Amino acid sequence: MGLSRKEQVFLALLGASGVSGLTALILLLVEATSVLLPTDIKPSQPAGSGALSPAAVPGPGISSYTSNAAQAGESLQGCLEEALVLIPEAQHRKTPTFLGATAGMRLLSRKNSSQARDIFAAVTQVLGRSPVDFWGAELLAGQAEGAFGWITVNYGLGTLVKYSFTGEWIQPPEEMLVGALDMGGASTQITFVPGGPILDKSTQADFRLYGSDYSVYTHSYLCFGRDQMLSRLLVGLVQSRPAALLRHPCYLSGYQTTLALGPLYESPCVHATPPLSLPQNLTVEGTGNPGACVSAIRELFNFSSCQGQEDCAFDGVYQPPLRGQFYVEASYPGQDRWLRDYCASGLYILTLLHEGYGFSEETWPSLEFRKQAGGVDIGWTLGYMLNLTGMIPADAPAQWRAESYGVWVAKVVFMVLALVAVVGAALVQLFWLQD
Structure with a gap:
């Protein structure tokens, strides 16, 4: 004898509840995905996205x-x-x-x-x-300027924190951090994580970023920026050979120009007075002598002040041994008025890096001249903004396990279907009229 209609409906509902419940159970076992929970401060712009792009202000x-x-x-x-x-x-x-x-x-x-x-x-x-x-x-203090430049570079490169292939936020090895060198108009900065303790605490900057603590060496050399260097170089040549015609070894041979003498001595970086015998306007003629140019540039540094000191750069300034890769901000003025100073600027940067900061043939390959790091412009401004807005959290990104929205919806649907089927089977059993 076959099953009655009531029995058929009852068994169908039980089967539907079993299938729906089993499906919901399987969905419960689906592996969850790591997600980054929002912190109590503004989330950071993903490094390398290129969305953070400073605009240049024309003019001085x-x-x-x-x-x-x-x-x-x-x-x-x-x-x-x-x-x-x-x-x-x-x-x-x-x-x-x-x-x-x-x-x-x-x-x-x-x-x-x-x-x-x-x-x-x-x-x-x-x-x-x-x-x-x-x-x-x-x-900003010079130390802050260098430190913010270091944050910009490492933020752009993703060396502070990164999202791994396993779905976790991890801190890259310290060896991946890069140093930052910056040449401005009035000052130049060097910032890096040394291999040992920083002995002069006045050169130390401390950060807590993404749950990790960083101690970087940083120093800013005021008056060693490009523009101030060129002014000091001219004054040095005037003081050494005062004459109405100044022969400049860093200018191209045959180049000639007239410069006002007074403005050269107005900078706080110049600690001299103009010779009384000279006219207000000075004729400058280039001789194109690289050797003499380097000799004149070296006079801007006080290398003798570091004699007998192990960890010293120049002018008696403490600096631990160099460590890691360095990014140097590259610039391309593209204007004719800069052409006469290209030789002096290039030889100055070479002298600063080699004799000043101590880069050698072994460490020279660790230098990279870049306009951007990971899609963001190199410089102190982005690091300054990130620090002030709290866009780099002090705490590590919070982790949680979560499932995708589609899986969650499917699980809820099958759980509801299972519940409806069970309730339906109970109602059939209780209230269906007996055959």
């Missing part, structure tokens, strides 16, 4: 507007307007904006503190009335 730095401080503020207007185009208008008031000034303003503060204050007031006024969340302007 704000420290050059000593005769008209108001123009220093107005000089930022174009860059600000360019940035506002890229930011949705609804987010303007929520966008934090900062201004950090470096070596040019540090020199001006030494030379004329009231002029420096006027310039800071002017830029603060312009940025303060703009439709952004302006957090203020500040003068």
